[in-house]
Amino acid sequence: MSKKLTKRSDDYSKWYNELVVKADLAENSAVRGCMVIKPYGYAIWEKMQAQLDKMFKETGHENAYFPLFVPKSLFEAEEKNAEGFAKECAVVTHYRLQADPDKKGKLRVDPEAKLEEELVVRPTSEAIIWNTYKNWIQSYRDLPILINQWANVVRWEMRTRLFLRTAEFLWQEGHTAHATKEEAIAESLQMQRVYAEFAEDFMAMPVVKGAKTESERFAGALDTYTIEALMQDGKALQAGTSHFLGQNFAEAFDVKYVTKEGKQELVWATSWGVSTRLMGGLIMTHSDDAGLVLPPKLAPIQVVFVPIYKNEEQFDAIAEKVAEISTELKNKGVSIKFDKRDTLRPGAKFAEWELKGVPLRIAMGARDLENGTVEIARRDTFEKQSVAQEAVVDTVLHLLETIQEDLFANAKSFRDEHTTVVDTFEEFKDVIENKGGFVAAHWDGTAETENKIKELTKATIRCIPLDALEEEGKCVYSGQKSTKRVLFAKAY
Amino acid sequence: MSKKLTKRSDDYSKWYNELVVKADLAENSAVRGCMVIKPYGYAIWEKMQAQLDKMFKETGHENAYFPLFVPKSLFEAEEKNAEGFAKECAVVTHYRLQADPDKKGKLRVDPEAKLEEELVVRPTSEAIIWNTYKNWIQSYRDLPILINQWANVVRWEMRTRLFLRTAEFLWQEGHTAHATKEEAIAESLQMQRVYAEFAEDFMAMPVVKGAKTESERFAGALDTYTIEALMQDGKALQAGTSHFLGQNFAEAFDVKYVTKEGKQELVWATSWGVSTRLMGGLIMTHSDDAGLVLPPKLAPIQVVFVPIYKNEEQFDAIAEKVAEISTELKNKGVSIKFDKRDTLRPGAKFAEWELKGVPLRIAMGARDLENGTVEIARRDTFEKQSVAQEAVVDTVLHLLETIQEDLFANAKSFRDEHTTVVDTFEEFKDVIENKGGFVAAHWDGTAETENKIKELTKATIRCIPLDALEEEGKCVYSGQKSTKRVLFAKAY
Numbered sequence A, B: 001m002s003k004k005l006t007k008r009s010d011d012y013s014k015w016y017n018e019l020v021v022k023a024d025l026a027e028n029s030a031v032r033g034c035m036v037i038k039p040y041g042y043a044i045w046e047k048m049q050a051q052l053d054k055m056f057k058e059t060g061h062e063n064a065y066f067p068l069f070v071p072k073s074l075f076e077a078e079e080k081n082a083e084g085f086a087k088e089c090a091v092v093t094h095y096r097l098q099a100d101p102d103k104k105g106k107l108r109v110d111p112e113a114k115l116e117e118e119l120v121v122r123p124t125s126e127a128i129i130w131n132t133y134k135n136w137i138q139s140y141r142d143l144p145i146l147i148n149q150w151a152n153v154v155r156w157e158m159r160t161r162l163f164l165r166t167a168e169f170l171w172q173e174g175h176t177a178h179a180t181k182e183e184a185i186a187e188s189l190q191m192q193r194v195y196a197e198f199a200e201d202f203m204a205m206p207v208v209k210g211a212k213t214e215s216e217r218f219a220g221a222l223d224t225y226t227i228e229a230l231m232q233d234g235k236a237l238q239a240g241t242s243h244f245l246g247q248n249f250a251e252a253f254d255v256k257y258v259t260k261e262g263k264q265e266l267v268w269a270t271s272w273g274v275s276t277r278l279m280g281g282l283i284m285t286h287s288d289d290a291g292l293v294l295p296p297k298l299a300p301i302q303v304v305f306v307p308i309y310k311n312e313e314q315f316d317a318i319a320e321k322v323a324e325i326s327t328e329l330k331n332k333g334v335s336i337k338f339d340k341r342d343t344l345r346p347g348a349k350f351a352e353w354e355l356k357g358v359p360l361r362i363a364m365g366a367r368d369l370e371n372g373t374v375e376i377a378r379r380d381t382f383e384k385q386s387v388a389q390e391a392v393v394d395t396v397l398h399l400l401e402t403i404q405e406d407l408f409a410n411a412k413s414f415r416d417e418h419t420t421v422v423d424t425f426e427e428f429k430d431v432i433e434n435k436g437g438f439v440a441a442h443w444d445g446t447a448e449t450e451n452k453i454k455e456l457t458k459a460t461i462r463c464i465p466l467d468a469l470e471e472e473g474k475c476v477y478s479g480q481k482s483t484k485r486v487l488f489a490k491a492y
């Protein structure tokens, strides 16, 4: 495969697919729609996990683990949820293979080993978890239950794309149980805030917090709160969702608690999740035609040292300096790589670390040794500066912060520039078709209009922003009365 | 369920099952053979994971993630491995459910959505991983590959027990690829050492490092290195294994590399894993009739504070002192819980934290306030001491270390006392039947004798210890010549 990336302006989708593979993030596997997450990609995911896990624990949640399989009879108990996921369920029907009598050395499914009840590979775990919570909850003293699970799930998708839509993906799913409606709603909004904070402060990816319309809600939810990001190609990405599930699952699984006053009440539920899809958002928010651009807070390698030398003596002198500076940087919590490979020229190394999105590159050559300097290059802007060796640590720390802030600011400018307020359907179509991005428009609140607009423009309502202003207006399509603008976009 | 545990001497197996459930570690789920790992149990597993992950990274490994499913044609490629796992494979045959036309509100497998090729839910990942490595390896420069994966796997077991043997379990599986046989063997031995170090230094569980006999090896391995621990009931537990796989998988998946000299060679492989089974070993090594006993290094809560008070004023004064001491302890990295519940009496709290195995309990009452003391109780020995408040931090740090060491020393004494050297088969049967534990005996090296002994005594060869002395002897069963003793035991 050529090292050269397709340009974003030539074919954004092709650029994305190539970048994911060439930067060693992930690749397709022999299993339809399932990916292999390669070590470099997984290292980024681990950083995301660690930070999210910290934030979940700080908000009072604990981790646990529930079975991969959901017996069909449990899966179908909450009808809307079952209906929503039935079409994409991988189903285990047998529990044994045997030698194939017709083909030597091959195996076949043992027809005698058919399960009495089929097992669904979890597409989401509400059913198996609420069936468990039933036994954990008797009284108000057992509430709230605040549990998160890190797990793999399977949704049989027909059109898949690395990270963005895969048959198997990794995610976390929070499942909480509450005594009151208010507390459950507060929890689902809190987790939406946690997701937004993570997206903005760590991924440097600005998001809009909003509520989904009824037709875009999670199957079985009364409300779905979402964070929506905007990619460089003007398409939106749903980056995380938090669901207020009402009492639907408590009803389906008969989960009641005794109140302080001795009454039996159904329990209130939330669930919330983010997945390896975030990797897709991270990649598409910042990267460029030279490859990946990573925000320093999630970069597995924050600084790479590349030595430039003509002989062993020079190499040794450089290596010594690098070791000194590295120790200081590591003590400050900076992650370092010293690229000592003697099989590649410096130029090739520069290109490789640019492709992999390492935020800072420090080159050191014979001239630097003489002058007591190094050359520091920013991945995001390609700016280079010569810095005195004594000033490297401070400069690096400062630049890492600056890059993190700049990436967010740039993504936010892009998002703001690509959020267009429109009042006519002509304008609406034009913006969706040509400029792309979010369109803030009045909507009459009906599923009919929503569907019609989707049919005509492929744009969907991404969310009703939580901070939308009350404003008299007319629906951009039907002309009916509306009181606030919602955000439309084409989406991943 | 009663709070009272069955005694170990009455029924060890019942004691274990009750303890796992009552200490809130895990429970059976609605899915046959699959468990729910509850938050307290999962918190211990997270501590194990964090430490193992650190040790894997320190030895040069990176994490990645490979698909849950293995297409049947890949699964069967390495014949011995396939044969070994075929009988316990969960198989996905369909990818969609649909409304059942005969039962309103129910679902059924959509007969139209049958997969062309069945997918095996991974019982282990050699096949899918080596099929991937094929594309990653061309030249000696691509080697070694040192990858680990944290994942769930499924083996359809007929008789299951929480943590010890479950249809789905969590584990890590390392899969490495090497240019030479020597390097691959060194890697598998290195990982056995890492496992032994983890077991002894963190779980406080002494282990014997050895090699498995041919009949006990992993399916597809040329050598299986194991760490074997001894439980309190005299049965052995295989706690971790590391396999030298030779070139079997490289051959099955045609994975070759070009050497420095330009020759094509097959790649050498290892794999190694530990699982949530370690939780079973941890529980059975240290716990007693009062409940769980946890080594401080893996205890989610290391110190619990229980206030003893008659009125709010006393409570407030105690809470203030607890806050002071807690801050100091947290700064030293000690994990703390202050049990402020007003719904339970101190005695009930004591019993609960004993059941949950918290290493140290600190009680503080009115008298302690007056005297400037606290009462510290060790979970492992039940010893109590009154300690001046200024000395609490030092005492706690010292006791945590002492408990960690004592647990290991006690388990090691038990193991040594229950390792019996025998030279006749009468003695062999007597020890296996009555005293239990490891029996060190000469064996003639044949599978025939091994099977015969297993048939007659239910004891298997746990391992050929790596440090077994060269010693002339006669097989305890056949009388044939033997050069070293091997360890027999009944096992989990």
Ligand SMILES: [Zn+2]
Pocket (backbone or CB within 6 Å): A418, A435
């Ligand atoms: Zn633009």
Ligand SMILES: [Zn+2]
Pocket (backbone or CB within 6 Å): B418, B435
């Ligand atoms: Zn004994």
